[in-house]
Amino acid sequence: MSGYVKDEAARNAERRDTYHEADVVVVGAGIFGCAVAFALANQGRSVILLERWMHKPDRIVGELLQPGGVTALRKLGLEKCLNDIDAIPCYGYHVLFHGDEVVIPYPVVNGAGDVVVNGTVSTNGTATDKNIGQRPEGRSFHHGRFISQLRKACGAHPNISIFETEVTDTVQGQHSDTILGVETRTTNKETGERSPDCFFAPLTIIADGYASKFRKKLLATAPVVRSKFYALELIDCPFVPQGYGHVVIGASSPVLLYQIGTHETRALIDVPEKLPAASPQNGGVRGYIKKVVVPALPAEVRPSVLAALADGKIPRSMPNSWLPSTKQTTRNGVLLLGDAYNMRHPLTGGGMTVAFNDVVLLSGLLHPDRVPSLGDHAAIHAAMDEFHWKRKSLTTIINVLAQALYSLFAAADDRQLRALRQGCFRYFQLGRTDEPVGLLGGMIQRPFVLAYHFFTVAFLAIWLNSVAVCGGGSVLGLLMFPLTIIDAVLILYKACVVFLPTIFIEMR
Numbered sequence: 001m002s003g004y005v006k007d008e009a010a011r012n013a014e015r016r017d018t019y020h021e022a023d024v025v026v027v028g029a030g031i032f033g034c035a036v037a038f039a040l041a042n043q044g045r046s047v048i049l050l051e052r053w054m055h056k057p058d059r060i061v062g063e064l065l066q067p068g069g070v071t072a073l074r075k076l077g078l079e080k081c082l083n084d085i086d087a088i089p090c091y092g093y094h095v096l097f098h099g100d101e102v103v104i105p106y107p108v109v110n111g112a113g114d115v116v117v118n119g120t121v122s123t124n125g126t127a128t129d130k131n132i133g134q135r136p137e138g139r140s141f142h143h144g145r146f147i148s149q150l151r152k153a154c155g156a157h158p159n160i161s162i163f164e165t166e167v168t169d170t171v172q173g174q175h176s177d178t179i180l181g182v183e184t185r186t187t188n189k190e191t192g193e194r195s196p197d198c199f200f201a202p203l204t205i206i207a208d209g210y211a212s213k214f215r216k217k218l219l220a221t222a223p224v225v226r227s228k229f230y231a232l233e234l235i236d237c238p239f240v241p242q243g244y245g246h247v248v249i250g251a252s253s254p255v256l257l258y259q260i261g262t263h264e265t266r267a268l269i270d271v272p273e274k275l276p277a278a279s280p281q282n283g284g285v286r287g288y289i290k291k292v293v294v295p296a297l298p299a300e301v302r303p304s305v306l307a308a309l310a311d312g313k314i315p316r317s318m319p320n321s322w323l324p325s326t327k328q329t330t331r332n333g334v335l336l337l338g339d340a341y342n343m344r345h346p347l348t349g350g351g352m353t354v355a356f357n358d359v360v361l362l363s364g365l366l367h368p369d370r371v372p373s374l375g376d377h378a379a380i381h382a383a384m385d386e387f388h389w390k391r392k393s394l395t396t397i398i399n400v401l402a403q404a405l406y407s408l409f410a411a412a413d414d415r416q417l418r419a420l421r422q423g424c425f426r427y428f429q430l431g432r433t434d435e436p437v438g439l440l441g442g443m444i445q446r447p448f449v450l451a452y453h454f455f456t457v458a459f460l461a462i463w464l465n466s467v468a469v470c471g472g473g474s475v476l477g478l479l480m481f482p483l484t485i486i487d488a489v490l491i492l493y494k495a496c497v498v499f500l501p502t503i504f505i506e507m508r
Contacts, residue, residue, distance in 0.1 A: 023203070028338070229317060
């Protein structure tokens with residue numbers, strides 16, 4: 001039997017390497033592409049993985065992995081990819097709000113990885129657990145180093161063949177709209193000449209990232225971009241507490257700081273579209289960072305930021321995109337997944353956690369025991385319909401949190417938003433953080449818990465605003481009481497505007 005398996009593996013390798021045929025073709029050797037190729041290969045599928053450039057990428061996306069993502073990576077058998085890349089443990093968040101601050105650690109989990117709040121397992125909300133364990137950890141790292149490890153794992157798998165080639169189009173059947181594979185252009189490294197090529201499989205999975213060239217063709221959707229993150233790399237930046245993701249909220253839009261190596265700290269500076277303070281007349285993005293952002297940062301961080309700006313260049317940027325997921329069960333033979341399929345604002349660092357959890361779910365739904373042949377289009381469509389709904393227990397939380405928190409903390413001059421921001425920060429200060437950060441970290445997959453905490457924050461904001469307006473119950477304060485009623489209605493309305501449309505779209 002083992003000899004037969006070896007012969008079959010050899011035949012599949014020959015099919016991939018010589019004839020460019022496999023059970024599945026994966027386009028894009030990034031976060032999602034590598035993970036799904038590895039997961040399907042572990043199930044015995046023959047996999048071709050295509051990537052335009054196999055050199056180590058130098059990008060500012062995918063640098064923070066939440067604890068829920070680490071768990072998913074472990075389930076996929078890829079946790080070893082976090083080794084030997086100088087990855088930094090992340091224990092939670094440190095929020096600075098107009099000079100005030102609060103530390104928000106990840107919640108305690110039990111031996112099964114369930115979040116435990118006051119003796120109750122919050123992951124499913126049904127059991128009491130006395131065997132409380134430790135607080136989980138996330139990881140932050142250089143994106144390119146992690147990608148290189150993922151590609152190395154795929155390259156070592158006997159069921160995967162990797163090709164460095166540029167995918168230009170899909171191959172469609174002559175008598176149907178079924179996708180049979182992809183067309184590519186492969187560059188001869190010695191001559192530099194490009195030659196056409198093709199790769200075929202019953203199923204093609206396209207994961208070509210946020211700037212996907214196939215999204216419009218396959219899904220007819222487009223991401224919404226409200227701002228960009230401009231990135232700086234700070235060297236030996238002193239910022240306590242160590243091992244936390246820092247969120248700075250002040251006069252500027254949010255600024256994120258987190259270590260990506262022993263000596264390197266990433267600073268991501270949000271700049272809304274068409275922001276007057278970042279206009280060319282005001283010195284552009286560099287002028288905005290120097291005049292507005294730097295003064296809002298802690299004093300010990302400012303020298304590192306100014307040193308990173310000393311090269312005189314405009315910092316690298318990436319669009320902060322929102323792309324709600326849509327069903328994709330109308331085309332045979334092809335799936336579009338990863339960031340090409342669904343994105344959220346990176347404020348909460350949930351992108352990779354969503355990706356790895358998607359791969360865990362998808363690989364289970366496409367397991368050979370459920371779908372023996374990836375050419376069975378009806379079975380694939382049924383699996384993808386189930387995938388669309390099952391993933392929402394996590395992705396709705398991550399996506400809505402990212403969009404809602406950005407709407408709350410972006411520098412908008414809005415009385416109701418200011419009240420909600422104050423309420424949210426006060427909520428953290430009161431210690432009501434285990435479930436919210438468990439949601440953010442991908443450990444609690446119950447959208448109702450998110451709704452509960454969001455509107456609890458809204459009512460706390462209403463209370464704080466009422467106390468501030470009434471001034472502690474003086475006669476003048478009592479005369480202001482009708483104003484607090486009006487404010488309460490407007491604050492609650494604003495909370496609904498921030499939260500409900502986003503969750504409605506995500507739950508479709």
